[in-house]
Amino acid sequence: MADISDDALLGDYDPAAYARPSVTVDLVLLGIRRGRLSALLMRREQPPQAGRWALPGGFVAIDESLDAAAARVLRDKVGLDGAHLEQLYSFGAVDRNPRMRIITIAYLALLREEQVEAAVRAGQVAVAALEGDPAAAIGEDRAPLPLAFDHQAILTLARDRLRGKIDYSDLAFAFLPPRFTLRALQDVHEAVLGTPLNKPAFRRRMLDRGWLVATGLREDEASHRPAELFTLGGARRPARSQ
Amino acid sequence: MADISDDALLGDYDPAAYARPSVTVDLVLLGIRRGRLSALLMRREQPPQAGRWALPGGFVAIDESLDAAAARVLRDKVGLDGAHLEQLYSFGAVDRNPRMRIITIAYLALLREEQVEAAVRAGQVAVAALEGDPAAAIGEDRAPLPLAFDHQAILTLARDRLRGKIDYSDLAFAFLPPRFTLRALQDVHEAVLGTPLNKPAFRRRMLDRGWLVATGLREDEASHRPAELFTLGGARRPARSQ
């Protein structure tokens, strides 16, 4: 490799003298669809890896922060606004892209059901359930979608991170509308974890956390006893760090 | 900003046509020193920010992965090998460096006491205790060291991440030699969390985890009953994801 001097960051180093990696952001768009954790993917039409499925992404512009680049990709490539966005991890293997050296900062984007449907209707993305380990993207026809580059590793890390955080953070609420039932919240947890949970224990735990505020309203369109609607209150504890 | 076409990642995009950010790695080197969580910092001799203290870092070469770049900086700038290294977070605010656009991938590096001392002896770095919120770097003379760029934010995130993970991951052992007493392990936890812990409860918790293997050996050089030495066994549960 090029010999980078010890005081590279200490003064008069000229980075233009060295070949520079490109930097992109990639979005892992996740939502709950039909009770399963699902991801939104774009089909690559051009080489490299034409025909494979990839995370929506884009280059980071010179005058744009990483968060801003992620928000721009969400808006321009997926057609969504206001989803929960948080940085996930950076991937920088030398050969992760065969054409050129690209370092990507992956972001987690959590969508409500209506946002998933809107994105699919907009036609840029397809939806696939995440199953197995490592996480495979299973299409509507139950066939796995072939993924481009290292995007399966990114998807797997995203799912595992979500699983690790769902139960002490407020991430679950990013999948839900402002008003939701405890059953809907439990459905989110179960879809993310891929395992059923005990209902009374889940209720107690969520209510004891003190985050939920009862609205007094009840769901309608139920052919049985309607459940109470809750909102996420402002008194959230600081989430544990990552 | 430059208008980056929608199919930037889909084919014939020429990234050389656009100005590209530089990419560095920065290392948050942490160790336990005199019972306090401490960081290793380098004094900047050249502008920008000459005289301030900074994380050791370096540019990512075109043919070098992020992890490899972090290991290289650890070796070349700090003079250490074999520390626990893990990626922390990427920082990409446009103005984080006044001279040029630099995106940095921050790494957490955990050192044993002897490694801290070796690095300090090598003379490239100084050691400072981390205290307060946001984390301030307190020098030997109890005066806070002025930090360069956004490095205080990076240090704070590193410390908070460590606090969040210490209790369900095996990170604590990276601060300890291969054989250690339960008291030493508790000292690590207390230094990281900045709070005393209940001794019997801590013992029980650690032993019930099943990670520790008793060696039958005892510490020496104690002027009282010597404690048993343990090692970290192979049967660790998969750590929770971040």
Place this chain on the structure above:
DNA sequence: TGACATATTCGCGTTACGCATATAAGTAAA
């Protein structure tokens, strides 16, 4: 009015943990 489905609550056994206290095992000095 009664069957049905789901929401919501209750009670109980188990486990994790904070905490005070006891016991064990070294060193060092009387």
Place this chain on the structure above:
DNA sequence: TTTACTTATATGCGTAACGCGAATATGTCA
């Protein structure tokens, strides 16, 4: 040799969290 001292290690108990089965509540619909 004994005793004080210090820290390691073990034990007992009260409390809080939680899994789980079962009971009760409240809607819709025939």
